[in-house]
Amino acid sequence: MSNGKELNFDGRVAIITGAGQGLGRHYAMELAARGSRVVVNDVSPLKAQAVVDEIVSAGGQAVADVHDVASQAQSIVDSTLEAYRQLDIVVNNAGIMREGLFCEQPMEDFWRVFDVSFRGSVELTRAAWPHLVSSGSGRVVLVSSNGLLGAAGVTAYAAAKAAIWSFGNTLAMEGTRVGVHVSTIMPTAWTPMSAASWAGRPEVASVFRDKMVPDDVAAFVAFLAHQDTSLHGGLFQIAGGNAARLVLSRFPRVAVPDRTAEGWAGAASRLEEPSGELQPFFATADHLFDELAAIDPAVADSLRDIPAADLFT
Ligand SMILES: NC(=O)c1ccc[n+]([C@@H]2O[C@H](COP(=O)([O-])OP(=O)(O)OC[C@H]3O[C@@H](n4cnc5c(N)ncnc54)[C@H](O)[C@@H]3O)[C@@H](O)[C@H]2O)c1
Numbered sequence: 063m064s065n066g067k068e069l070n071f072d073g074r075v076a077i078i079t080g081a082g083q084g085l086g087r088h089y090a091m092e093l094a095a096r097g098s099r100v101v102v103n104d105v106s107p108l109k110a111q112a113v114v115d116e117i118v119s120a121g122g123q124a125v126a127d128v129h130d131v132a133s134q135a136q137s138i139v140d141s142t143l144e145a146y147r148q149l150d151i152v153v154n155n156a157g158i159m160r161e162g163l164f165c166e167q168p169m170e171d172f173w174r175v176f177d178v179s180f181r182g183s184v185e186l187t188r189a190a191w192p193h194l195v196s197s198g199s200g201r202v203v204l205v206s207s208n209g210l211l212g213a214a215g216v217t218a219y220a221a222a223k224a225a226i227w228s229f230g231n232t233l234a235m236e237g238t239r240v241g242v243h244v245s246t247i248m249p250t251a252w253t254p255m256s257a258a259s260w261a262g263r264p265e266v267a268s269v270f271r272d273k274m275v276p277d278d279v280a281a282f283v284a285f286l287a288h289q290d291t292s293l294h295g296g297l298f299q300i301a302g303g304n305a306a307r308l309v310l311s312r313f314p315r316v317a318v319p320d321r322t323a324e325g326w327a328g329a330a331s332r333l334e335e336p337s338g339e340l341q342p343f344f345a346t347a348d349h350l351f352d353e354l355a356a357i358d359p360a361v362a363d364s365l366r367d368i369p370a371a372d373l374f375t
Pocket of ligand 1: 079080081082083084085086103104105106109129130131132155156157158178179182205206207208209248249250251252253254255256
C-alpha cells in the first residue's frame with residue numbers, strides 16, 4: 063500500500079546509462095512516464111533511439127546519447143546540459159558481464175568489465191556531481207549485483223560490483239553534506255543479460271521471466287531517485303516486490319590467548335565455521351570503534367562522539 067502520494071518527476075532531468083535494453087530501458091520508461099525528461103544513454107544507437115521513440119510516442123520527453131560510459135562520461139553530461147540545461151538524477155546502470163576463469167581470461171576482458179561498470183559509474187558521477195549539487199535534491203543510483211559475493215568465472219564482475227558498493231557507501235557520506243542522495247541496488251530481473259546467464263537452466267529462466275520482471279525493479283529505482291525520498295546511503299537487494307537492505311557484518315570475534323601463528327592454527331575451525339550473532343557495520347568508523355572496543359575500551363569510548371561518516375575529515 064502506498065501512502066497515496068504520487069511520486070511525480072515533473073521538472074526533473076535524469077541520465078540513465080545502458081538504457082537501450084534490459085533494466086535501464088525500464089528505468090527510463092518509468093521515470094519518463096512520471097514526468098522526468100530522460101537522457102537514454104547506450105552504446106547501441108539503434109537501441110537508444112528505439113527507447114526514446116517509445117517514450118516520445120507515449121507522450122514523454124527523452125533524447126538519445128550514445129557515448130561510452132567507460133571513456134566518454136563527460137560527454138554524456140555535456141549532451142544532457144545541451145538538451146535540458148539541468149541534471150538532477152543519474153542512474154549508473156550500464157554494466158557488462160564477461161565470464162572466464164581468472165587464470166584464463168584475457169586481462170583486457172577483465173579490465174573492460176571493470177571499466178564499464180566501475181570506471182563508468184565513477185566518471186559519470188564525478189562529471190555530474192556539481193550539477194547534482196546545484197539541483198538541490200540530486201540523486202545517484204548505483205548498480206551493484208549479488209555477483210559481488212562471487213562465483214567461479216566472474217572475478218571481474220564480482221570485484222567491479224563490490225567496488226561500486228564501497229564507492230556508493232562512501233559517496234553517500236559526502237553527499238549528505240551537499241544534499242545529494244546516493245543509493246546502491248543489487249537488482250535481479252529477467253533481461254537479455256540474465257536470459258543469457260540462465261540459458262542452460264530453463265526452470266530457473268522461467269521463474270525469472272514470469273516473476274522477476276524489470277518493472278518491479280524500475281518501481282524501486284523510481285522510489286530511490288525521487289526528490290522526496292529520504293532513504294540514502296543503503297545497499298538494497300531488489301527482486302519482484304521484495305527489497306532488503308544489506309550490510310557488512312561480523313560474527314563474534316575469536317580471541318587467541320597465544321598470539322602466534324600456532325595459536326591461530328588452533329583457532330582455525332572457529333574462524334572457518336563461525337557462529338553466533340552478527341554485528342552489522344555501516345561505516346569504517348563503526349568497524350574501527352568495534353575493533354578498538356575489543357582492545358582498548360577507554361579509547362573507543364573517547365571517540366564515540368565523532369559521527370561515523372566524519373571520522374577522516
Ligand atoms: N539482470 C539482472 O538480473 C541483474 C542482476 C544483477 C545486476 N544487474 C546489473 O544491472 C545492470 C543492467 O543489467 P541488464 O540485465 O539490464 O543488462 P543488459 O545487458 O540487458 O543491458 C545493458 C545495456 O548496457 C549497454 N552498455 C554496455 N556497455 C555500455 C557502455 N560502455 N556505455 C553505455 N552503455 C553500455 C548495453 O548496450 C545494453 O543495452 C547491469 O549493471 C548489471 O550488471 C543485472
